[in-house]
Amino acid sequence: MSRPAGARSVLLGSDLARLGVTGLAARPTRAVLSALGIAIGIAAMIAVVGISTSSQAQLRSTLDELGTNLLVASQGKDLFGEAVPLPTTADEAAARVTGVESVAATGTVGDLGAYRSSAVPKGRTNGLTVATATPGLLDVLGARVASGAWFTDGTARYPVAVLGDEAAERLGVVAPGEHVLIGEVVHVVGGILAPVTLAPEIDASVLVGEGDGAALLGDAVHPTSVYVRASEADVDAVRQTVPRTISPESPNEVAVSRPSDALVAKQAADQAFTGLLVGLGSVALLVGGIGVANTMVISVLERRREIGLRRALGAARRHVRRQFLVEALFLSLLGGVGGIVLGVGVTAVFAVANGWPLAVPPVVLGGGLVATLAIGALAGAWPAMRAARIPPTVALQS
């Protein structure tokens, strides 16, 4: 019988958890302040990632809605910087390319301006372009009429204009039926378009029918931009073929672009910025972790007598070590949960303000929690080991 018979020193798991909580609750201000560091770090990372993914989700739904299969062939410039007009048959030629589903075109009508009334001095065009539109333009762009109506076969021949969103605002037109002056001819506003995401140039345009455009210019209007919807599989092939088809003589002077690429490129630029912000967030998290470690070290120093007492009451070294480790884990968990709530909240506010869907990947939330616990364990390990090494005799020293 050289060892204590059977009985061991035991600390129940529920008691360990309770010790961790009461240890923190004994100094609530300190706990909250040191958890704040972690909270800010986690919140920063979650908000940055959340805002970025929310905006991606928005872009994805926009692209789903608008499609990525729109190509725009525009008139280019020759070697001398002179604009090379597209042939008048450009849209019909493009429609014959294999894989093209639908085609529409706009053509700038000379240098005509659009004015609210004849009292406005000529030349003060407000940066608006007057262009003809083919009947299919609305469908090809996936655009929508906000009020009034799009051209019909009838109205396309008469002085009727459809205004882009921006154009209506600049001309001060609020409803169809009002009049605007194009060149010298008074036009009735037949409709006003909603903003066109894939073709922002339409927003600042005053559109007229082809027949009306020819009448205004006194000549057939050359297309300036040909909008082509290709089947998804053929987009690349169509992109190669279109310039040669619509302008066989000078294919190099036809510029083809894919508007959805511009949106994606803009997004990619934002992503680079996101990486930087995540880096900053992780620095905040690191500083938060150091704060927790610091708090724990001070706590261990202050609580030498408590530790001694616990040893006298029968706590083994491992119990003291676990107590402080659990306390550090709870401390950083407090920060982590607070940070997640804060981060998701900031993301939600930002997303709602921008009209985006709220999208925070669950992986990021889980990762935040795991990071928090890892930091707590790292920050708590050394102080906990120091606490366990405090000799039990300190309980008896005053």
Place this chain on the structure above:
Amino acid sequence: MSTVGASDAVIELRDVVREYGSPPTLALAGVSLVVRRGEMLAVVGPSGSGKSTMLNVLGTLDRPTSGTVLIDGVDVASCTDDDLSALRAHRIGFVFQQFHLTEGRTAIDNVSDGLLYSGVPLRERRERAEEALVRVGLGHRLRHRPNQMSGGERQRVAIARAVVHRPPLLLADEPTGNLDTKAGAGVVELLHELHREGTTIVVITHDVQLARDLPRRVTIRDGHLDDDSGAPAGPPPSVGQPATQDAVPLGSPS
């Protein structure tokens, strides 16, 4: 491996030496002592005589530099930190001069901490804590916090915590050192009651009055046992014996 000197010995020290620092300062210079089950003894000595070191060694909070310490027949030298912690959790109760209660926690919570490392679930800990508090005469102070109690009451709470796991051995370090005469007398009386109920009690003190009331006194000076009044012959003292001594006012001229 370790031979047990006396079958009813709770504590046995054999030539215990404890040195500190370098060059070594001798706190205990070869102390031998046997405390039998059911004894109540005072370890008396001036400051710096080594009595605190002796209590640390008796309570397994400290290990001797050389010599043998047997607690309940268990050789401390053969024990790991875990074994010693278990010994303290189940076999030893401590009472300190400064009470060492946790401020802001009720008496019942403080006392139930005495069972925290015995693996007893919370509900049972609290029940037993309540029993222990009633036992020390604080049944009316269960939900009071340390700052709402007098010094004597606090020391009673601390004693309740020390005995809540019913240890065979109770070690008290200057239990009346921070108390006025009246409260101190009450605490001493409580220790006597616990002793009558069968607990082995070692009281470390420099209070000669207190020591005089105990059945056995051991004097320590410069790390040596100077004088041992020896255990009274026969079975543990009857109920009447210490009570009569208690009746003598502590402040009366001797």
